[in-house]
Amino acid sequence: MSNTISNTISNTISNTISHTILFVDDEKPILKALQRLFRKTKYQILIANSGEEGIKQLKNCKSPVSLIVSDQKMPVMSGSQFLEQAKKISPDSFRFLLTGYSDMNAVTDAINKGEIHRYFTKPWNDNDLKLQVQQTLKQYELIHENKQLTALTKQQNHQLFKISKILDKKVKNATKILNQKNKELETNLFNMVNLLGSLVEMHIPYLTGHGERVSKYAKEIAHVMQLSAKEIGNIEIAGILHDIGKIGFTVNLIENEKHKWSDQENKIYLTHPETGSTIIQFIEQLEDVANLILCHHENLDGSGFPNNLSEEKIPIGSKIIAVANAYDKISNLKIDADKYVQAYLKKDGYTKDELNDDQLRQQGAILHLKQYAFTWYDPDVVKAFLESLKKQGVFSKDERKVKLAELKEGMILTRHLYTINKRFLLPFNTFLTESYIDKLKAIHVNDPIENIFCQSKRA
Template sequence: MNQSAIASTTTTATLLCVDDEPNILSALRRLFRSSGYRVLTAESGSLGLEILEREPVDLVISDMRMPVMDGARFLAQVRRRWPDTLRVLLTGYSDIGAIQDAINCGEIYRYITKPWEDHDIVLLVRHGLERRQLEMEKGRLEALTARQNEELKALNQSLEAKVEARTRQLRAEHNATVAANNKLKQNFVTTIKILSSMIELRAHNQPGHARLVADLSRQIALALGLEARESQDVFIAALLHDIGKIGFDDKLLATPLTQLHGEALGQFRKHPVRAAELLMPLEELRGSAAILRSQLERFDGTGFPEGTAGLAIPVGARILAVAADYYNLQQGAMVQRHLRPEGARSLIVGASGTRYDPNVVAAFRQIVEGGGKGDTTGVELLSGELLPGMVLARDLVSRDGLMLLSADHVLDARMIQQVQDFETKSARRLSIWVRPPRNTG
C-alpha cells in the first residue's frame, strides 16, 4: 500500500477519547476533527466500552485517572475485546506504577503527559494509525499468501493427479496400440501363410512346400546376420515364391524345369517379374517383391530377368534361390526324378560360385548338415496333452497342407477342443509343436 493510500485511510479514521473532564474531551475533539478524524467521546470507561460495542474504532485515547474504572483497567478490556484497536494513555501525573500497569495490562501504543503539545499528539496519532494500517495490510497479505499457497498446493496436487491419470491413460493407450500393432503384424503373416497354402493347391506342390522353403530361408538369413526386417522380407518372399505361377496351365505346372523349352520356358522365366508386379502395390511387401523379381538370377550373371551377377543380386534372392531349389530338387520340380536330401544338397554345393552365392551355400550347408532347426523351438505334444496358455511353436497344418493355426497362436480351452475334434473327424493325428504358457504376471 502506497503512502497516499495510508494517509487517506488515517485521516478518515475514527478516534474515541475517554476522560472524566469535559474540557479535556472538548479540546481533543476540536484538535482531531480539524485534522480530519471522526471523533467520539466518553466521560468514563464504562461509557467508552458501550461506544466500542456499537461503533468500530481505530484508536482510543484514555485518561489514566478516572473514577470507578481507571485508564489502565479500561485499556486492558479494550485490548482483550478489541485487540486491533490502537491504545494511547493520557496521564497528568508522574505515576510510574500506573503507567507500567497500563503498558503491561493494556499493551498501550504510547502514553502522553498533560499538558500536551498539539503538534506532538497529532503526529503521534497519525504515526500510530499508519503503523496500524501497515500491520493490518501485512496481516491481510500474509493471510492472502497463505490462502493462495493452499490453493496452489491444492492445484499442484490436482495437477499431479491429472498428470498421473493422463500418464496412465497414455500408457494404456500406448500398450493397446502396441498390442493392436502386434496383432496386425501377426494377422498379416497369417494371411500370407493362408495365401501361400492356396497357391500350393494350384501349383501341385507337396503340402507345406512353401513353409519348408520359408523356414530354411529364414534360418539362412539369420546365419548370415541379416537384420530382422530383411529376414522377414526373405521369409514372406519364400512363402509367396510361386505366386507368379498362378496363371500357368496344369501341364506347365507339372513339367520339370529341365524339360521346358521354347514358349513354355519363356513363360516360366517371366513368373518372377509377374510375382513382383503382384506385390508391388503393397508397401509392406515391396522388399519381398524385389526378392521375388530376382529369384531366378544366377551368381555368374546368366540368370533372368536382367542377368544381374554376384552381390548385385539382392541377398534375399540369393538365399531364396538356394532354399527353393533344395526342396524343388527333392520334389521333382527341377529334374524328372525326385532326389534325396543329400543328393539335392550335393547339386547345390556343386553349383556354388556359378548358380549360387558361395556365402549363402556355406550357411546352407551349416544348417542342413548340422541338422539345425533354426527358430522352430518347442516340443511336440499330443492334442490331449495341450493346456490353455500354451503357444504354438510352429504352424499347425493338416496332412493335406491346410493351415489350421499359425505359429505364436495362444491356445485356449475352446481352441484345444476344436483341434481334438478335428483329429477325431479326420482320423489323423496332427503334428503339434508348442512352447510353455506365456508369463502373464
C-alpha cells in the first residue's frame, strides 16, 4: 500500500507548473520593457494598463496567476488599492509593487497590510528583478506542492479511514463466524464425547453414570488445584471417556468379579487404558486426553499399570482421574464397598445406625483415598478432592423433568433419552442444539418421547 501511495504522490505532485505573470502599469513603455525582459522565459505574460483592467484579467484568466507586478502610481486606482482587491480575487498569487522613492509611505502601508511580498523602485535593475521573480516563482511552486500534498494526504487519510472501517467490519464479521463455528465444533465434540462415553456404559450397564460422575469430581479437583482452562477441559473429557477401552470386554469380565476372571481376561482388563487411549488418540483435538486415559491406572509408587509410571511421570490429569475414579467405584458402583465401610466403622467407632448406606460408602471411599494417599494417589490431589467435597454441587445435578415442548438450545440431558418403544435416541450429557430439538420433535410424531430429564446448562 505504501508503494501505491508514493506513486500516487509523485503522479499528483507535478513539478511542471506553468506560471502566469500579470504586469499592471499605466505607462505602455514600462509594460513593453517588462514584456521584453521576460520574453525568452517560459512564463505566460499578461499585461494591463490600469488597476481595473488588471482585475478583469485576473477574473478572466483560465490558469492561476502566480505573480502580479503592479505600478503604484496609476490614475483612478493606485497600485496598493489594486493589489488589495487582487488579493481577494487571487489570494495565492505573489504580489510585487513597482514604485518611485516618493511613494514610500504607500509601500510601507501596503507591506503592513500584507498586500505585497516585495517592492522595487523605479528604475529597477533587470537582473535583480529577474532573479527575484525566479525565486518567488520557486517559492510559489513549493507552496503549491505543499498544498497539493496536504490535500492528497487528507484525501488518502480519508480513504485509509474508509478502508480501515471496511476491514474492521470484515474482521468483526469473520470473528463472529469463526466464534460461531468454534462453538459448533465445541458442541459437536462435546456431544461426540458423550456418545462415546454412553457406548461403553450401554455395553456395561453397571457403569451407567460412572463416566459423568468421574468427570464432575475430576473437574472440581482440577478447579481447586487451579489448573488451566485447557487442562480442566481435557480432564473433564478424560473423566467421561477413561474407561472407553472396556468396550470390548467379555460378558464374564463385565458380569463377574475379579477372582472369576481367566488369566487371559485379566490381561484384557489390564490393557483397557491402552485400548482406550488408542481409540481416542486419532481424534486430533483429543491427543492430550488419550494420554490421560492411558495413565489413569498408574500409581504414585509405580505399582500401577500399564507402564508402572511413578510420581512426576504420571500426568496430573491422570492422577486426578484416578482419585475421582476410586471414589466413585466405592461410593456409587459399590465395588469393594463393604470392605472399606467396615474399615471406616472400625477405625472411627461408628455404628451403621448413625449414617445411611450412601454416607457410609462415601466415608469408606474417603478412608480408602486417605490410606493410599502417598502410595497409590497423589496426596495433593486427595487433599484437593476432600476440599471439593465440602462444596455444594458435586453431588447435586440440578436435574428436572421437562416436556418436549419445553426443550431449549443449551439444555443438557441428564439421562439417556428413549422413545416409549424403548428406542435409544441420545445419551445423557448431550448438549441440545436447535437441530437436535427439531429432530426429536420429528421423531416424537410417530414414536413419542417421554421421560426427558435435563439441566439448564453445563455445571
